[in-house]
Amino acid sequence: MPSKNFENRQWFYVKRPAARVGPEHYELRETTLNGELSANEVIVRARYISVDPYMRIQQHERNTYDVPHPLGIVQRAGTVGQVMASASERFREGDWVLGYNGWQLFDKCHANDLQKLDPDAAPVSTALGVLGMPGRTAWFGLMEAGRPRPGDTLVVSGAAGAVGSLVAQFGKRAGCRVVGIAGGAAKCRYLIDTLGLDGAVDYRAFSDTQTLAEDLANEIQRQTGGVDVYFDNVGGVITDAVIPLIKLRARIIICGTISQYDGGLDHPDLAPRFLQHMLFKRASIQGILARDFTQRMDEMRAVVEPWVKAKEIVFEETFVDGFEQLPEALNMLFEGRNLGKLLVRV
């Protein structure tokens, strides 16, 4: 039987952004994917394509946690899709799979690079969110590096985002008092009303950039009385404000510094020194990445999947429709236009 070819669409990463990333750094190409399969190859049709803040990290000029994302190739990304053709015994046409197939409609890959999803166990899109990389980051970041104890005050920056919204809820379940920081009144209402947090701080409510760190610090101090665990997705001025508020033996988890991703990793800006607070409070900072816990997914799923099934946890998803929207959707992350996990439905 002659193999069928696939009319493909692909977003190529073609230009390094100096500041905010957007459509001008990508090129949409229409190509044809040869449908011939070698042993164990599979062709996947993407249904949900991920946009994540880490993508912008990899677009910096210098090495970060990896070498820079090469120019001239399809943007790498996590994807959930369906098998269209398979030369693997493990996959059949129609199977839902999680892969790292990038910003393209079709991809041919080795069966070992795919993970089968059970659509009856949880919505398949959660494999890119609460039951995927962001969930793993939130779970192990908080539980291992944060070591939350009942009664602790947990502050989460980026609290309405994919990772932050989960950290905040995991913190509540661990018995913490949780205060989230987010941008805008609507998000802050969401933190209180939907996620059930104990407090919310709208960093956009403080318009004087000269006194922003101080104003923020005063408000966070007012709402918390001091911070035992700070889960940081954001960095920058928000972190400047939180660190002086830490309590004895506080744990600070650096999960992201999204405020610095518009070029600030190549050319860091200046901020007040703060290591003295680590000394005074004998506090710790721990940087974490999702990849450190890839081998422990089962541990996380064993705890979190029942919460997802029972709808005991809010796993908000913001969907953008249309393959052509991918670069703009990535941009949305840096403008904070998402609640929870941002996905492009294609």
Add this chain to the structure above:
Amino acid sequence: MPSKNFENRQWFYVKRPAARVGPEHYELRETTLNGELSANEVIVRARYISVDPYMRIQQHERNTYDVPHPLGIVQRAGTVGQVMASASERFREGDWVLGYNGWQLFDKCHANDLQKLDPDAAPVSTALGVLGMPGRTAWFGLMEAGRPRPGDTLVVSGAAGAVGSLVAQFGKRAGCRVVGIAGGAAKCRYLIDTLGLDGAVDYRAFSDTQTLAEDLANEIQRQTGGVDVYFDNVGGVITDAVIPLIKLRARIIICGTISQYDGGLDHPDLAPRFLQHMLFKRASIQGILARDFTQRMDEMRAVVEPWVKAKEIVFEETFVDGFEQLPEALNMLFEGRNLGKLLVRV
């Protein structure tokens, strides 16, 4: 028998320094100590009085790890002295003791606040150095927070100081490659020739303050190839230079930030943001203070005292003679005029 009184000399802390601390912030007073003793009281005559960088921390306006040192009282300090009179069964005249008796020749205190020293076990002054607070800081800071492994590259700032010189040697004994940072060619020779370190970086060799962090970073990188453990006594530009050089899962121990003690704790200066490096390398920062390990002195002594007895470790002491020299001796710490532990002999 009528009790004997003691003609005392005391250094009162009378004025908060705005920058460098010196004699103008102290007042020398001659007083008389009433020799009458209540039950369990002891009168101690100081022989060695300590000057330590932490004293300057406590002179900041804001709370640091403690409330500020009060004005108008005798400067608090660790002391080694001899018992002159005792109403305690535990102490006899002539006994050597460790106490926290402050900058004064004589003090009357409760027997519970003294610890008997055995002059045959080790030179009594070591109770303020290698077998005392600085030794404890170095030992637990490195071994617990630093978790050194054979083959690790350990960088120590303030490497010729009381704590740093011990950390460096403990690191060698733990199988690390150790590079010390110190000010001046003489100290750097000492690090190599006397302490046996693998490398030394003289931060004073770089005179261009505009490029100091970069020049230092280049030199440290050249000598280390990357840093697994950074034991920081100094902070400031030296730390700015080291942090971007950390390797995967590096451990940074914040034991002091002496470069910032001339008022910088109240009014922190600006420095390049660096938390992204914690993320990239999944590295950790841990603040430590000697007091966290007070209850574990025996553990440290069990390991280190035999090294001291066998002279397998260099426990350099710089002595300044004369009670009236105390404020100036404290100042010396901030000018780096000491090798190892600085003590005033009185």
